Amino acid sequence: MSEAKSAESRPYHHGDLRRALVDAARRLLEAEGPSALSLRAVAREAGVSPAAPYHHFKDKAELLDAVAHEGWEMLQLAMLDAKARTQGREQLTALGISYVCFARDNPALYRVMYDAARDKEALPMDVEDANPENGNAYCMVRDTLIEHGADPSAETHLELATVAAWCAAHGLAEMAGFKQFEHLKAELGGERQFLDAVFNHMGLFPKDHDGC
Amino acid sequence: MSEAKSAESRPYHHGDLRRALVDAARRLLEAEGPSALSLRAVAREAGVSPAAPYHHFKDKAELLDAVAHEGWEMLQLAMLDAKARTQGREQLTALGISYVCFARDNPALYRVMYDAARDKEALPMDVEDANPENGNAYCMVRDTLIEHGADPSAETHLELATVAAWCAAHGLAEMAGFKQFEHLKAELGGERQFLDAVFNHMGLFPKDHDGC
DNA sequence: TTTCATATCTAAGCGCTGTACAGATGCCAT
DNA sequence: ATGGCATCTGTACAGCGCTTAGATATGAAA
Numbered sequence: 001m002s003e004a005k006s007a008e009s010r011p012y013h014h015g016d017l018r019r020a021l022v023d024a025a026r027r028l029l030e031a032e033g034p035s036a037l038s039l040r041a042v043a044r045e046a047g048v049s050p051a052a053p054y055h056h057f058k059d060k061a062e063l064l065d066a067v068a069h070e071g072w073e074m075l076q077l078a079m080l081d082a083k084a085r086t087q088g089r090e091q092l093t094a095l096g097i098s099y100v101c102f103a104r105d106n107p108a109l110y111r112v113m114y115d116a117a118r119d120k121e122a123l124p125m126d127v128e129d130a131n132p133e134n135g136n137a138y139c140m141v142r143d144t145l146i147e148h149g150a151d152p153s154a155e156t157h158l159e160l161a162t163v164a165a166w167c168a169a170h171g172l173a174e175m176a177g178f179k180q181f182e183h184l185k186a187e188l189g190g191e192r193q194f195l196d197a198v199f200n201h202m203g204l205f206p207k208d209h210d211g212c
Numbered sequence: 213m214s215e216a217k218s219a220e221s222r223p224y225h226h227g228d229l230r231r232a233l234v235d236a237a238r239r240l241l242e243a244e245g246p247s248a249l250s251l252r253a254v255a256r257e258a259g260v261s262p263a264a265p266y267h268h269f270k271d272k273a274e275l276l277d278a279v280a281h282e283g284w285e286m287l288q289l290a291m292l293d294a295k296a297r298t299q300g301r302e303q304l305t306a307l308g309i310s311y312v313c314f315a316r317d318n319p320a321l322y323r324v325m326y327d328a329a330r331d332k333e334a335l336p337m338d339v340e341d342a343n344p345e346n347g348n349a350y351c352m353v354r355d356t357l358i359e360h361g362a363d364p365s366a367e368t369h370l371e372l373a374t375v376a377a378w379c380a381a382h383g384l385a386e387m388a389g390f391k392q393f394e395h396l397k398a399e400l401g402g403e404r405q406f407l408d409a410v411f412n413h414m415g416l417f418p419k420d421h422d423g424c
Numbered sequence: 425t426t427t428c429a430t431a432t433c434t435a436a437g438c439g440c441t442g443t444a445c446a447g448a449t450g451c452c453a454t
Numbered sequence: 455a456t457g458g459c460a461t462c463t464g465t466a467c468a469g470c471g472c473t474t475a476g477a478t479a480t481g482a483a484a
Contacts, residue, residue, distance in 0.1 A: 014462080038441060046252025051443080056461095060442065111330065114386070116470050118323065122391045130288050161394065163387060164413040174326070175375060179334045184375065187368050199374040203415030224430080250470060261434050263472080266434095272471065 018066075020046045020055040025067050029108045031083070037112075039063065068116040071109045072127040076137040078102045080129065083144065091144055096169045096199050097192070099137075103173035110173070135157075141165050165204045172198055230268040230278075237279050241320045249324075251275065275330070280328040283321045284339040290312040290378045292341065295356065303356055307413045308381045311349075311402070315385035317404075322385070342355050353377050377416045384410055 014020060024045035029037055039060045040050045056064040082098030085092050103110040117123050127136045134140065140164040146152045150161055172195065175181060185194040226232060236257035241249055251272045252262045269275040275308040294310030295303050301371065315322040329335050339348045347355070354374040358364045362373055386392060 017461080039443085040441065043239060050441095051445090051464080052462055054443075117390070118386070121389055125392060135335065156396065159396055160400075160409050160413055163393060164410050165382030167380060167387050167410065169383070170386060171379030171381070174330070175335075175379050177328070177333055181375060184368065184371055188372075197372050198376050198379065201372055201415065202380065203413065212422060229432080251472085252470065262470095263435080263474090264433060266472075 014052075016050060016057075017046065017052060021048075021053055021056060021063060022066050022070065025063060025153060026070070026109070029067065030106075031113065034108045034111050046111075061116070064112055065116055067109070068113045069124065069127060070126055071106065071113040072137065073129075074106070074109075075099065075102050076114075076127060076129055076134070076140070079137050079140055082163065083140065089148055092148060092165070092204065093196065093199050095141060095144060096165070096172070096204075097195050098194055099169040100173045100176055104176065107177065114170075138162065138166060162205070164202075168199065168204060169204050218422065226260065226264075229258065229260060229264060232263055233260075233268060233275065234282065237275060237283050238282070238321070241279065241324065242318075246320045246323050247328075249276070266371075273328070276324055276330075277328055279321070280325040281336065281339060283318065283325040284336055285341075285351065286318070286321075287311065287325075288339060288341055288352070291324065291349050291352055295352065297363050301360055304360060304377070304416065305408065305411050307353060307356060307382070308416075309407050310375070311381040312385045312388055312407055319389065326382075350374065350378060373416070380416060381412050 006135065025037060025042045028041055028045055032041075039053055042063065043050050043053055047053075053063060057066070076196050078098045078101070079095050082094040085104055086094040123138060125136055125138060129133070129136075137142070142158060145161050145165070152158060169183055176191070176195065181194070185191050188194045229332055231253055237249060237254045240253055244253075250254075251265055254275065255262050255265055265275060269278070290310045290313070291307050294306040298306040305355055335350060335408060337348055337350060341347075357370065357373050357377070362370050364370060387401070388407065393406070395405050400406045
């Protein structure tokens with residue numbers, strides 16, 4: 001774990017302490033969970049004094065914001081990948097599945113992401129991929145809805161559909177972590193079947209397909 | 213705010229300090245938000261020493277559990293009331309609306325409730341009304357689904373529907389607090405219309421009705 | 425009525441936290 | 455070479471969760 005280089009090898013000026021601090025925070029988060037993520041512990045892990053982080057972040061919340069930001073980038077990449085691996089209507093479900101799986105595989109990070117979001121009462125819409133055409137994860141959902149038949153000119157209705165899909169994914173991401181639903185997963189033959197079933201239960205797809 | 217009675221009026225033995233501590237915690241939570249909810253602050257608010265709470269709660273988490281428990285009771289009452297005030301299919305939407313409104317009106321409490329749930333990776337299913345026939349809020353949703361046409365013998369499918377409904381409500385409760393959806397609410401003519409629209413977008417109702 | 429075990433509270437203190445501030449250090453432009 | 459500036463250290467403070475030892479009140483037994 002401990003990244004602290006020996007005193008002689010580490011120069012007084014760190015090089016890129018900001019980067020090192022965010023990395024240290026993510027290492028701690030994964031290893032010890034959210035409750036172990038103190039500013040001082042992060043500084044220790046990075047091998048600097050407790051006051052050093054304040055030259056790169058206004059306060060602890062700003063450090064956590066940086067960690068959360070990288071979380072949203074990771075989520076976006078996961079969703080981008082899931083979309084690329086599927087075709088047709090399955091793409092929307094695939095987006096949802098990849099969202100929930102990200103939350104399952106990075107529970108501490110997911111919590112930091114939404115704690116920050118709740119504090120500022122906003123989802124971070126400014127997270128962008130290297131290729132800005134991809135937009136952020138939220139826009140990806142909206143674009144995918146359009147690709148599969150949603151009417152882009154009905155802006156209000158389209159945004160409503162996007163919100164509904166996002167709600168479903170986030171809600172399911174939190175519920176799927178609860179123990180009382182374990183038996184449901186088992187009965188349905190696994191987690192994947194469970195997620196599919198719940199998503200299918202919610203009418204999130206554009207309503208342009210044949211019949212009911 | 214401060215509940216600390218003058219030294220002479222307050223006996224050495226408090227009477228019901230446990231009750232007083234939970235009340236003090238809820239007062240603090242409402243007035244100052246979740247971040248101000250320290251054990252010491254609660255003890256101060258209740259007018260006792262910082263160590264006193266430890267005779268009634270194992271640790272801070274157990275105090276927060278007690279606060280959360282009362283939150284689930286309140287939520288249950290709100291949903292019970294919402295169901296009583298409506299009829300027919302509107303009952304399900306009414307349950308969802310009352311859920312989201314509870315989260316909107318008690319954001320700090322709602323956060324404490326789910327923080328505790330995430331920590332123990334389980335929703336508290338043991339919260340009961342004075343009338344135990346009502347069961348808890350989660351069961352209420354399931355029962356309401358049955359009343360409106362869901363097949364109670366298809367247990368797995370029924371539970372799936374309940375999970376989907378709960379996911380939708382929780383997801384929407386969190387999203388509805390975010391600023392970027394303000395304009396959507398405005399365009400739809402108010403919060404109530406927004407919530408209705410999102411719920412309607414998700415096919416959460418039993419599928420026994422006419423046509424598509 | 426006195427006695428005493430027990431439940432409840434206080435006082436003091438430990439190690440931790442986030443944050444502030446003064447000063448040391450090293451890089452860069454002059 | 456020098457001086458300004460960003461960066462880092464050392465130290466300090468108040469507040470935190472929690473522990474321990476001891477004070478105090480209550481209710482049951484004698």
